[in-house]
Amino acid sequence: MESKFEFAKQLIREAGQLILKHLSDELVVEEKGRFDDLVTSLDKEVQDFLVTEIHKHYPADAILAEENNLRHSVTDGKVWVLDPIDGTVNFIVQRDYFAILIAYYEDGLGQFGLIYDVINDRLFHGGGIFDVYMNDELLSPYQDKPLSRSLIGGNSGMYAQNEHGIRDFIQQSLGLRVYGGAGISMGYVLTGKLMAYFSYLQPWDYAAAKILGDKLGYVLLTLDGNEPDFTHRQKVMFVPKVKLALIKKAISSHENS
Amino acid sequence: MESKFEFAKQLIREAGQLILKHLSDELVVEEKGRFDDLVTSLDKEVQDFLVTEIHKHYPADAILAEENNLRHSVTDGKVWVLDPIDGTVNFIVQRDYFAILIAYYEDGLGQFGLIYDVINDRLFHGGGIFDVYMNDELLSPYQDKPLSRSLIGGNSGMYAQNEHGIRDFIQQSLGLRVYGGAGISMGYVLTGKLMAYFSYLQPWDYAAAKILGDKLGYVLLTLDGNEPDFTHRQKVMFVPKVKLALIKKAISSHENS
Numbered sequence: 252m253e254s255k256f257e258f259a260k261q262l263i264r265e266a267g268q269l270i271l272k273h274l275s276d277e278l279v280v281e282e283k284g285r286f287d288d289l290v291t292s293l294d295k296e297v298q299d300f301l302v303t304e305i306h307k308h309y310p311a312d313a314i315l316a317e318e319n320n321l322r323h324s325v326t327d328g329k330v331w332v333l334d335p336i337d338g339t340v341n342f343i344v345q346r347d348y349f350a351i352l353i354a355y356y357e358d359g360l361g362q363f364g365l366i367y368d369v370i371n372d373r374l375f376h377g378g379g380i381f382d383v384y385m386n387d388e389l390l391s392p393y394q395d396k397p398l399s400r401s402l403i404g405g406n407s408g409m410y411a412q413n414e415h416g417i418r419d420f421i422q423q424s425l426g427l428r429v430y431g432g433a434g435i436s437m438g439y440v441l442t443g444k445l446m447a448y449f450s451y452l453q454p455w456d457y458a459a460a461k462i463l464g465d466k467l468g469y470v471l472l473t474l475d476g477n478e479p480d481f482t483h484r485q486k487v488m489f490v491p492k493v494k495l496a497l498i499k500k501a502i503s504s505h506e507n508s
Numbered sequence: 509m510e511s512k513f514e515f516a517k518q519l520i521r522e523a524g525q526l527i528l529k530h531l532s533d534e535l536v537v538e539e540k541g542r543f544d545d546l547v548t549s550l551d552k553e554v555q556d557f558l559v560t561e562i563h564k565h566y567p568a569d570a571i572l573a574e575e576n577n578l579r580h581s582v583t584d585g586k587v588w589v590l591d592p593i594d595g596t597v598n599f600i601v602q603r604d605y606f607a608i609l610i611a612y613y614e615d616g617l618g619q620f621g622l623i624y625d626v627i628n629d630r631l632f633h634g635g636g637i638f639d640v641y642m643n644d645e646l647l648s649p650y651q652d653k654p655l656s657r658s659l660i661g662g663n664s665g666m667y668a669q670n671e672h673g674i675r676d677f678i679q680q681s682l683g684l685r686v687y688g689g690a691g692i693s694m695g696y697v698l699t700g701k702l703m704a705y706f707s708y709l710q711p712w713d714y715a716a717a718k719i720l721g722d723k724l725g726y727v728l729l730t731l732d733g734n735e736p737d738f739t740h741r742q743k744v745m746f747v748p749k750v751k752l753a754l755i756k757k758a759i760s761s762h763e764n765s
Contacts, residue, residue, distance in 0.1 A: 286656050287656075287682050287683065289682075343657075344659050344701065345659065345696075399543055399544075400600075402597070402602065402688070407683065410664060411668045411670075411675060418668060425544050425546075425597045425601060426544065426686075427686055430685065430687070431685055444601065444604060
C-alpha cells in the first residue's frame with residue numbers, strides 16, 4: 252500500500268500543476284443541467300490525466316469519478332474515487348477555493364484519502380494505515396470544545412430551509428461559514444477551523460474526507476445517521492465522533508427530508 | 509497626504525506583526541453582550557497600539573474605533589476610523605479570516621483606506637488621490653458580468669430570513685459565500701472573487717472598503733440606498749455601481765426592515 256500511496260501523492264500534485272498551468276486560460280464553461288451546475292474543459296482534462304496515469308500504473312484498478320460517467324462500485328475490488336476539480340463554481344469565478352480529491356478503496360474499505368488545495372499548495376493525505384498530514388504537518392485528532400465556541404460549515408440552502416433543524420443547531424454555535432467547496436470545507440474541519448460540515452454531496456465529494464476524518468475522530472454519515480451509499484447524492488454531515496450524540500439529538504426531531 | 513498614507517501603511521503592517529507575535533497565545537476572550545459577540549485582550553492591545561502611534565505622529569487627529577468607546581464623528585475634522593481585529597470570531601476560532609481596518613477621513617471625505625489580511629499578508633491600500641493596490645498589484649475596476657456568473661458574499665442570518673429579498677436575489681447568482689469577516693469579504697469584492705457583499709455592519713467595518721471601492725467602481729450604501737450614517741450599525745451593501753439599478757430593483761420590493 253505504501254507505494255500506491257506515494258504514487259497517489261505524486262499524481263495529485265502533478266494534476267495540480269496541470270491546473271496551475273491553465274489557470275489564466277479563458278475557460279470553456281458548460282451547464283450540466285441547471286445554470287449553476289457547471290463543468291469546464293479543464294475538469295475533464297484533469298480527470299483524463301488522473302485516469303490515464305492510474306491505468307498506466309495499475310491497469311486492473313477501477314474508477315468511480317465525477318465526469319464521463321465512470322461509476323464503478325467502491326465495494327467491488329480496487330477502486331479509485333476521483334474529483335478532478337471539487338468546487339468548480341469557485342474555480343470558475345474565483346480561481347480559488349477548489350481542490351482535487353482522490354480516495355482509494357479496496358472492497359469498500361477506505362485505504363487512503365487526499366485533498367489538494369491547489370492554490371494554497373496544501374495537501375491533506377493519510378487515512379487507513381497512514382497518519383494524517385497537511386503537507387509535512389502531522390494533524391491532531393479533534394480536540395473537544397463547546398458548540399458555543401465553534402464554527403460550522405455548510406450549504407446555504409440547507410441552512411436557509413432549516414432542513415433537519417440544521418439552522419437551529421448552527422445558531423447555538425458562533426455561526427455558519429459557506430466556502431462553497433466540499434473539499435476545502437472538510438479540510439477546514441480536519442484542521443479545526445470548522446467543528447463540522449453539512450452539505451448535499453456526491454460520493455467523490457466525500458470519499459477522501461471520510462477516510463482522512465476517520466483517523467482524526469470524525470465520522471461522515473447521512474443526516475439520518477447512516478453510512479453514505481457511495482452511489483448517489485445525499486445529505487451528509489462530517490462531524491466529531493464525540494459530538495455525534497449531541498448532533499443526532501439536535502437534528503433527529505426534524506425529519507423533513 | 510502622501511506622508512500620512514505612507515505612515516498608515518507602515519502602521520498597519522506593524523500592527524499585523526503584533527498580532528502574529530501573539531498568534532499562539534492562549535487568548536482571554538470576553539463576551540460583549542451576546543455569547544457570540546466576542547472581544548479578546550489582543551483586540552484592545554492592537555487598538556491601543558494604533559491609537560498611541562497615531563497620536564504620537566498626529567496629536568490633533570481624532571479617532572472613531574471599535575473598542576473603548578472612541579466615537580469621534582467622521583464629519584468633524586481629521587478622523588481615523590479603526591478596527592483592530594475585524595472578524596474577531598474567526599480570529600478566535602480559526603486564527604484566520606480576520607483583518608485590520610484603517611480609514612482616514614477629513615471633514616467627512618474619505619482620503620484613503622487600508623484592509624490588511626494579516627495571515628495571508630495581503631494589504632489593500634488606496635482611495636482618494638491614491639490608486640488601489642493589493643500589496644504591489646494594481647487592482648482593476650469592476651469588470652461587468654452577469655449575475656448568473658457571479659458569487660455574492662453575505663451574512664447568513666439576512667440570507668436565511670430573506671431580508672429585503674436578498675435570498676431571492678442571491679438565488680439568481682451562482683450562490684452565497686459566508687466568510688464571516690467584513691474586511692476579508694469586501695477584499696474579495698475588490699478582487700472580483702465576489703460581485704457584492706451584504707451585511708449588518710458598524711462604521712469601522714465599512715469605512716475603509718467604502719473609500720477603496722469608490723476608486724474601483726463600487727458603492728457602499730444602506731439597503732435602502734442611502735449613504736451609511738457612520739454612527740450606528742446598519743444593514744449595508746457593497747456593490748458595483750453598474751449593478752446598482754438591478755440590485756435596487758431586486759431588493760426594493762421587500763421593505764421588511
